[in-house]
């Protein structure tokens with residue numbers, strides 16, 4: 001893999017084969033049986049130790065993320081800290097994962113939340129650490145084993161997390177990392193009869209293929225897929241605040257964020273004023289060396305991604321642009337496309353780079369229509385001072401994660417997931433562990 005800021009080789013990591021997957025599943029299944037039988041307090045304690053080991057190595061993990069993914073150092077530290085938080089949160093759930101007692105005649109009826117077994121987590125390259133931990137932490141806490149396949153370009157943090165787990169006392173083989181190609185290692189996990197559930201985050205295209213394969217075995221699946229999220233600015237909003245926040249809402253992580261607010265919808269009466277305010281904010285975004293604490297945006301992950309982003313911003317489009325370094329590295333400047341048809345590819349498809357479009361709308365109804373005119377439904381924001389409108393529009397936009405007068409949407413203790421083709425199922429939040437269990441109902445007669 002290459003350092004995206006310099007194009008220098010960072011490491012060469014061998015890819016796991018189908019035979020490696022078979023062997024890993026056998027080992028994981030044995031480890032899972034012992035783990036599920038252990039006392040809840042012991043499992044919780046080991047997960048807390050794992051969290052502590054991550055905490056003690058935040059800087060090392062963050063630097064790895066900067067080198068292999070080009071993330072800014074500030075973001076990378078947050079991401080490593082997020083893994084720690086996810087593990088602590090999940091650890092707190094181990095002893096609280098209770099079934100129910102349901103009234104029946106002639107006996108008692110209880111439910112158990114049983115672990116599923118071996119879980120396959122297939123992660124993307126855009127947030128390698130947090131997204132791996134979204135699956136890993138609750139799955140382990142609920143009594144499962146995990147085999148994690150990181151993305152081809154970003155296996156290093158995942159491999160280090162597996163070492164830290166072992167150092168912390170997590171039993172051997174309970175959490176294994178198998179780097180490799182999607183079509184080989186990932187596919188082997190999807191097809192393996194010994195893997196009970198696949199947690200996939202990535203493109204909608206691959207997600208659909210995985211869902212179809214899982215259907216063959218009725219394998220459980222959670223999908224976190226693409227997005228083309230709206231940022232709706234009403235005329236009654238605090239325009240200065242909305243314009244100040246809009247750039248990083250699509251530029252954070254160089255736009256390689258499934259929740260990026262890449263369709264900025266602005267009420268026509270304030271459209272020109274919004275552009276006047278947002279242009280200097282975009283032009284002044286600090287793009288450059290990810291290790292510089294002041295940098296707000298780094299490079300794209302790869303040359304392929306750079307070419308993909310370039311292909312969307314055709315020469316005929318009008319743009320407001322920021323700056324980007326020249327020379328080696330996969331750099332692309334912050335770009336806002338104005339005067340574009342809502343049906344143009346750049347306005348409809350997920351670019352996954354530092355590019356957004358701005359489109360005018362007439363009224364609330366028109367805003368909701370435009371916001372929903374997409375196959376995706378992951379996130380969205382709306383800016384208004386009218387609380388009634390904030391609630392009406394939040395309910396009317398078909399997306400899983402909305403924020404009002406802000407752009408925050410992913411917290412490990414609140415549910416996250418997509419409507420429509422943005423995904424299936426929910427991760428994080430109060431029910432995170434339950435998603436890794438099967439409910440078993442047991443009736444016990446008191447008549448015998």
Ligand code: NAD
Nearest residue numbers: 123124125150151182183186187202203206224225226258
């Ligand atoms: P991708 O679909 O190409 O790859 C994702 C993962 O799937 C990688 O590990 C890859 O090796 C693996 N894979 C590829 N083909 C496979 C196959 N046939 N069988 C099994 N595994 C396979 O996506 P990407 O380019 O790594 O990630 C970017 C995408 O992820 C974007 O579309 C983005 O929106 C999405 N994403 C979604 C969320 C969310 O929570 N909804 C979060 C982050 C990223």
